[in-house]
Amino acid sequence: MTQAECVRHVTSGTRKEVCSSVVIAAPQVKRRKNPLCSRCSLFICFCLWSLSVAIMNVTLAVKQYISKMIEISGPGMKVLLMDKETTSIVSVVYTQSEILQKEVYLFERIDSQNRDNMKHLKAICFLRPTKENVEHLIQELRRPKYSVYFIYFSNVISKSEIKALAEADEQEVVAEVQEFYGDFIAVNPHLFSLNLQGVTRGRSWEPSMLARCTQGLTSVLLALKKCPMIRYQLSSDMSKRLAESVKQIITKEYELFDFRKTEVPPLLLILDRSDDAITPLLNQWTYQAMVHELLGLNNNRIDLSRVPGISKDLREVVLSAENDEFYANNLYLNFGEIGTNIKNLMEDFQKKKPKGQQKLESISDMKAFVDNYPQFKKMSGTVSKHVTVVGELSRLVSERQLMEVSEVEQELACQNDHSSAQQNVRRLLQNPRVSELDAVRLVMLYALRYERHSSSILSSLMDELSRRGVSERHRRMVQAAVEYGGKRIRGSDLITPTDAVSITKQFFKGLKGVENVYTQHQPLLHDTLDQMIKGRLKDSQFPYLGASSLRDRPQDILVFMIGGATYEEALTVYNLNRSTPGVRIVLGGSNIHNTKSFLEEVMSATGPSSSSSRAHGGGFHSSRR
Structure with missing residues (x-):
């Protein structure tokens, strides 16, 4: 990278036109003084775009970044050089055929040892700023395989690493180095994930996971151009740690977060999965x-x-x-x-x-x-x-008797009739067509719902699991679920019984009638957000980080769930966005769980058996017993 090239890049106007296929306004280019090397006044630039319409859409944000990378490289054949994580980030928002239309004909991993020299190709590098990736890139620049390199990091990169890259670029093949903040998986427009499993050890952070969640969360804030006020779940030390870690980055990188002030500041709410262990355990019908x-x-x-x-x-x-x-x-x-x-x-x-x-x-x-x-x-x-x-x-609904199973799950989650619940759970445990996973989940839901009931039959249900041949490890998951999300842990009243008389029980008639009895449950997140939107969310349970607080109704809300979110919660956010004019909510999580991945999360969080839990995976089989 020559001084002339970099000066031309840095001194180019603060507004650049964008190709017509990308529906955004011209980007606002901010510059942080970050010298690439001592030989010249090279600077790394970081770009943030003003959307033509202010929206909270993580999918669009990532697509814009990728489109801009390709546009900057100009016409000609290109290779997209990625790491394992950025490969997932790109593949979720773009199909290979879509990118092929933009003259990107080759997709390679930066850690691949078998790449050929192709000097006729331009290289677009989209990488997470990890030590491993920087080292791979240094080796690449010392023996370049492509004619020119456009380098984009998905998050903030240190000055020392930029300097190391500049010194490795002896053949001056680097045309561009920028930070584009797409350091997350954009699952839906209002839902993102960091694809992390096992973020906790006991009630504490796995250290590397705290750093990754901080990076992912600040990346989303930068992509959406938000500098938020922060609230966190008081009953969770992990929520407070993450809130403080995000705030530390916002303070350190204040130039990045210097966005135009809005009348009502955006809000970041950090929650802990352990406050609602029921939602990830339920069968779903959307x-x-x-x-x-x-x-x-x-x-x-x-x-x-x-x-x-x-x-x-x-x-x-x-x-x-x-x-x-x-x-x-x-x-x-x-x-x-x-x-x-x-x-x-x-x-x-x-x-x-x-x-x-x-x-x-x-x-x-x-x-x-x-x-x-x-x-x-x-x-x-x-x-x-x-x-x-x-x-x-x-086929699976029929084979595993999921309509019957789901009805009892919903009763456990929403009703307050212990006599009926114990009879129904016992009846299903004795049904050989009910899968091992469904049997264990029913007992877990019973344990979470009636763990302190004077007439609890939990020990009897555990014996029933043994008679079914359920392994000791899977039986231990029941107690692990209570340790993870039982009443002793929860900061909220998770179970809100519903009047059974008010529920019209409809069964399937052909392909109709799945509503009501199978979808009574509302995640705890629904009540939390509803209270927040109405200004009734208690500061004593969800304090603000720092002295200030929000007096007006929030408009832009970003929710992050430590320990993983669910698609049922994403549906809740989708419905709230549709039904609440002026309020825009984006949900994110360390992962997006189904029951199997959630049980892995629970096992990793509750004991020394965590390593074996992750090695074995879920271990459940859906086939008939």
Whole structure:
């Protein structure tokens, strides 16, 4: 990187035009004096964009960063050089075909040892600013494989590391070094994850996890251009530690957080998963949540390789609301509605499907077929994918008796009838079609709900698990769940019994009727946010960090859940955003849990068996006993 190149970059105007495909205003470029080397007055720049419309959308924020990286590199063939984490960050918001349209023809890992020299390619490097990545980059610059390098770090990088990179750039192949704050997985527009499992040891932070959560959270704040007031859950020392750590970064990097003041300051609320251990244990009935619970969503990908009779091209499928209209429209609909919509999708597909050779008798017929074929092919893929996914969900619901199981789960979570609860739990434990996972989760929910009830039958239910052949390790999870999220730990009143008479119990009729009895439960987060929006959230339970407090109704709220959030909570945020004009909420978590991953989190947090817990994974099987 030459002095002339850097001076040209730094002294270029503070406003730059953006390609028409990116719906943003010209970026505001801020500069922090951060010399790259002693040979010249090189500076690292960091860019923050003003959205044409002020929104809280983490997906759009990451897409803008990636589009800008590619645009800055100019025309010509490019390689995108990433690490393990940034590969996930990019793949969740962009498909490979979309990036190919931007002349990015190769995707490589910075830690790969088998990359070829390709001097005809420009390299766009998008990396987390870790010591390992900086060292890989230093080695890359000493023996460059590409013609020119545009380097983007997903978070703040130190002056010493920038200097080391500058000194390694002896061949002057670096054209750009910037900080683009996309250091998180943008799952939905209002939901992000850091993909971290096992963030706690007992009631304390795993040290490396505290640092990573701080980096991820400050990255989201910078991407959304927010310098917030901070509130945290008083009953959780971990919440306070993270709040203080984020505040420390905001203070240290004050130039980065020097945003235009708003009439009502944004608010960051830090919560602890242990305050609501019930929500991650429940079976789900809306599409995205149900897919994650029963099949597992990993960076929008589903592994269907174990599905009976699955075709080769459907062994792994991608579900992305950004690129799949059917999925976007059905994300939060219940299973009954999805079944109806799948039927409509197939009928629509049959109408549009080419009828065969009789339609291709003229040149115009052939031209029409060719013109429509890409859309037909895309629709064909969408239909087969969703029919397969919904079909497998339906099979599992039937095989595992999930309608019966879910009804009892909801009773445990929402009702206050111990006599009915114990009878129903015992009945299901004696049903051989109920899976081991569902049996253990029912006993966990009973333990959390009635741990101090004078007539508790927990020991009897544990004996029932033994008779079913449930392993000792999985039986220990019941006590671990109570240690993690029992009444002694909780800072809030988690169980709010609902009047059973007021609930209309509807059962499935065909594909309809999943509402009510299966979806009574509201996460604790709903009440917390509702109280916050109404200005009634108690400072004694959720204090502000520092002396100041918010007097007005909050408008922009960022919630972070230590220990992981859930898709049910994401649905709560989605509904609150829709029903509360003027309030915009984004939810994030160290992870997005289903029951299996949550139980791993619980085991890692509650005892010395944590290492074996993580090595074994969930260990549950969905097949019949």
